[in-house]
Amino acid sequence: xxxxxxxxxxxxxxxxxxxxxxxxxxxxxxxxxxxxxxxxxxxxxxxxxxxxxxxxxxxxxxxxxxxxxxxxxxxxxxxxxxxxxxxxxxxxxxxxxxxxxxxxxxxxxxxxxxxxxxxxxxxxxxxxxxxxxxxxxxxxxxxxxxxxxxxxxxxxxxxxxxxxxxxxxxxxxxxxxxxxxxxxx
Numbered sequence: 001x002x003x004x005x006x007x008x009x010x011x012x013x014x015x016x017x018x019x020x021x022x023x024x025x026x027x028x029x030x031x032x033x034x035x036x037x038x039x040x041x042x043x044x045x046x047x048x049x050x051x052x053x054x055x056x057x058x059x060x061x062x063x064x065x066x067x068x069x070x071x072x073x074x075x076x077x078x079x080x081x082x083x084x085x086x087x088x089x090x091x092x093x094x095x096x097x098x099x100x101x102x103x104x105x106x107x108x109x110x111x112x113x114x115x116x117x118x119x120x121x122x123x124x125x126x127x128x129x130x131x132x133x134x135x136x137x138x139x140x141x142x143x144x145x146x147x148x149x150x151x152x153x154x155x156x157x158x159x160x161x162x163x164x165x166x167x168x169x170x171x172x173x174x175x176x177x178x179x180x181x182x183x184x185x
Contacts, residue, residue, distance in 0.1 A: 002167045003049040003179070005061070005108055006040040007101065007159055009128070014039050017092055020078060020149055024097060027039055029142035030134040031090065038176055041073070041094070041101065041128050042125050044108045048088060054179065055173065057164060061182040064111035065162065068104060068184045073097030074156035075128055081117050086136075091127040096156050101126040104162065160184050173174045 004107030009017075018036030025033070049057070076095035094101065105124040133142075146175050161184060165178040 001049055001051060003046040004042055004163060004165055005046065005162055006042050007073065009165055011013060012158055016151070016153060017128065020128055023140070023149060024131070024145050027141040027145040027151060028138050030137040031059040032134055033131045034129055035173055036065060038174060039128060039130060041100065041126065043105050044112065044120065050161050059179055060070050060111040060115050061162065061164065064104070064107040064183050067183055068107070070085055070158060071100040072156040073101065073159050074153060076152040078146050078149045078151055079103045080146060085121040087133050089129055089137070089143060090131040090133065091129050091144065092151060094126040094150065097159065098126040144146060151163060
């Protein structure tokens, strides 16, 4: 089974990001949008994982959050990786809680390396993926649309746990199943 570790978002933030996706869709770019109910902040993608490893994963998650505390997380702004000229991933940035998310990611990387998962080679940048560009159709319109969106929720999300999810790829898109929660002490 394919698994990943993430911070779940509340319904308000998911709805706000869904509305932003609807606005960006007007650019008519070829983008595969993340279903609003699936939007989350990924801390680590584990990939194919044997179900027998779930107890070890639970223990590694518990170890990873030692010394962490609940924190506030607030999305802010819409952007793109590689950049707005050549977007591949469209994301919502994080202006509050990005350092805490990065520390969690680093602790998860260390804890999971000890049980045989490879470290991510790329640097961690806290973001929420909302779409993946399929091809470069209408790049100027997409760029302009992204630049014109102002997004910063009034109320930040209180992060008091992280979660392990299973991801199943279907013709309709990814379907996520919640496997376990790990509260932040």
